Amino acid sequence: MENKQVELISTIDAYVGIDVPDLHLKRLWERKGAKKSIPLEVLREAIYDPSVDYLLRQGILYIEDLDTKIELGLEEETAREPGAQLKIQVLKDEEINRLLTVVPIYDFKEKIESLTKE
Secondary structure: OOOOEEEEEEOOOOOEEEEEHHHOEEEEEOOOOOEEEEEHHHHHHHOOOHHHHHHHHOOOEEOOOHHHHHHOOOOOHHHHOOOOOOOOOOOOHHHHHHHHHOOOHHHHHHHHHOOOOO
């Protein structure tokens, strides 16, 4: 059996934690950009916990590997197509600054509507 590890990256500048006692899963991300690995098999089960599902679907914790996101149901199969719009988008600090200062309001509204609530 393959023991694949999934790397989760914190995208917010705050403490983020996962605690699922039934799966013996407890991880804490201390800052933005912190990376922690979780076995894929454990994450498949943990995603049924509403808090873990929320953290992943809102992009608070981000998985870079598209195949893993599709496997976990976080993205559609069509996300592999060129030019496809991803459900979960994470903006870099430079992109956020550009949106808030330079981009015309029409483009700003269009971009904000395509992002998750968090």
